[in-house]
Every structure is written in C-alpha cells, then in structure tokens.
Amino acid sequence: MFKYLKYSVKITPMISRNSSNKNSSRDGLDYCANIVRQHDYENFIATLLMTKTIRSPALVVRAFNVEVARVQDQTSDSQTAAFRVQFWLDTINYIYKKDQTISKIPANPIAKELFKVCKSYSLPRRHLEKLVSSRSNLLKSKYFKTLEDIERYADDTVSSVYYLLLxxxxxxxxxxxxxASHLGKSQGLTNILRYVKESLFNL
Known part of the structure; x- marks a missing residue:
C-alpha cells in the first residue's frame, strides 16, 4: 500500500531560509532522502510516516547513518575504508567546532544538511561518533567474538539513531x-540475522 511513496516524496524544509538558499537546501534534502530510499528502504518508509516537522531532519540523520554504514560495502581496500571513516570523524569535528559556519563544512550534501540539523536541534555529538566508531571497529576486527559484542554493536549502530531521533x-x-536502547538492539540483532541468512544463500 506504500508503493506510491517510492515515487512521490515531499520533504518539509527544517529551517526557514531566504529564497536564494532554498534550492540548495531542497537539493540537499532530496539527496539525503534518495540515499535512504535506495539503501535503507524500510526505515525510509517508517520516516515518511513521521510528522512533517521532524521528517526532514530524521531523513538527514538516517542518510548519515546509511553513508557511514556503506563504507565497508563500497570498498574491499582497508586503507580506503579507513580514509572514508576518517572523513566522517573529521566532519563531526568540523560540525561541533565553536562558531562554525556552513561554508567550512566539507562539500558533501549529507555533511551540509547534518550541520544544519545539529545546529537546529542540538544533537548529542557522542551518538554521531558512535555511529562512525562502531563501523570503524568492525572494519578492524572483521567479526564478533561474543554475544555481548553483537549487542554493543547493535546499540551503537541502531539505538544511537533512535537517540538522535528523540x-x-x-x-x-x-x-x-x-x-530506544531495547528497540535498537532488537532491530540490530534482526538485521545481523537477516544478513547471515542472505550470505548463506549466496554461498
């Protein structure tokens, strides 16, 4: 019943801006929405069901999470992956620098929109950093040793998104x-189990 949503999406701008900036903002928000739609469709649909006032910033948060999560899928070279992870860690540092302006943020549409959301909604820095550091740690370790490791990863990568949405x-x-913690862990564990199943079928 949501099929039409895949092709028609309206996103409410987060912040009122002058007309010269509206097109740029529109493009950035559309880019974030498309990233989530292409790579995290279930959460894309869930986000569309949110109220208009928080739908746009929620999509930006989701887009950031998707972009960080995709690092390990975009390259098999560990050094390239490390550079991409570092880019996002540096971006977070830029965003939270005192008296920062958007002109100093890296020329990446997700980074630009994330800066606006962080400034408008005072997002906790630690949750953004967890989304990045948890993926970085997994790139280094390659696998989980204990159930506690899996739960921690689920909390860092999924619950952190819900904390940001709150x-x-x-x-x-x-x-x-x-x-949010329990929901994130449950969803994270489910995602891992689904991935294992898909991997086994593709052997």
Whole structure:
C-alpha cells in the first residue's frame, strides 16, 4: 500500500531560509532522502510516516547513518575504508567546532544538511561518533567474538539513531531512552540475522 511513496516524496524544509538558499537546501534534502530510499528502504518508509516537522531532519540523520554504514560495502581496500571513516570523524569535528559556519563544512550534501540539523536541534555529538566508531571497529576486527559484542554493536549502530531521533523530536526522557536502547538492539540483532541468512544463500 506504500508503493506510491517510492515515487512521490515531499520533504518539509527544517529551517526557514531566504529564497536564494532554498534550492540548495531542497537539493540537499532530496539527496539525503534518495540515499535512504535506495539503501535503507524500510526505515525510509517508517520516516515518511513521521510528522512533517521532524521528517526532514530524521531523513538527514538516517542518510548519515546509511553513508557511514556503506563504507565497508563500497570498498574491499582497508586503507580506503579507513580514509572514508576518517572523513566522517573529521566532519563531526568540523560540525561541533565553536562558531562554525556552513561554508567550512566539507562539500558533501549529507555533511551540509547534518550541520544544519545539529545546529537546529542540538544533537548529542557522542551518538554521531558512535555511529562512525562502531563501523570503524568492525572494519578492524572483521567479526564478533561474543554475544555481548553483537549487542554493543547493535546499540551503537541502531539505538544511537533512535537517540538522535528523540533529540530531533525534543524528547528527553529516561524511559524513552530505555525503550530506544531495547528497540535498537532488537532491530540490530534482526538485521545481523537477516544478513547471515542472505550470505548463506549466496554461498
């Protein structure tokens, strides 16, 4: 029943801007939406069901997560992957630098839009860093040694997204954080099991 959503997407701009900047902002938001739609379709659909006021920033957060997660799939060269991970760590540093302006942010549409979201919604830096560092650690270790490692990875890569979405929605509640943690771990474990199943079928 959501088939039409794949082809027609309306995204509400996050911040009011003058007319000269609206097209640029529109392009950046559309880019983020397309990245999520192409590589994380289930969460793309879920995000479209959010209220208009938080839909755009939520898609930007999702796009950042997708872009970081794709590093390990885009190259088999460990050094190239490390450079790409470092790019996003550096981008986070740029975003949270005091009195930073968008002109100093790397010329990447996701980075630019993430800067706007972070400044508008005061996103916690630690959750963005976890999304990157957890993928970086997996690139180095290649596999999980214990169930606790899997749960930690799920918490860092999925729960962190939900923590950021709670920040976008202006929700600061310990019970909501607790629910986000459990939801993220459950979804993360499910994603890993699905990946294992697909990998076995492709052997």
């Amino acid at each position: 920040s976008v929605a202006g929700i600061t509640d310990i019970h909501a954080d607790h629910a």
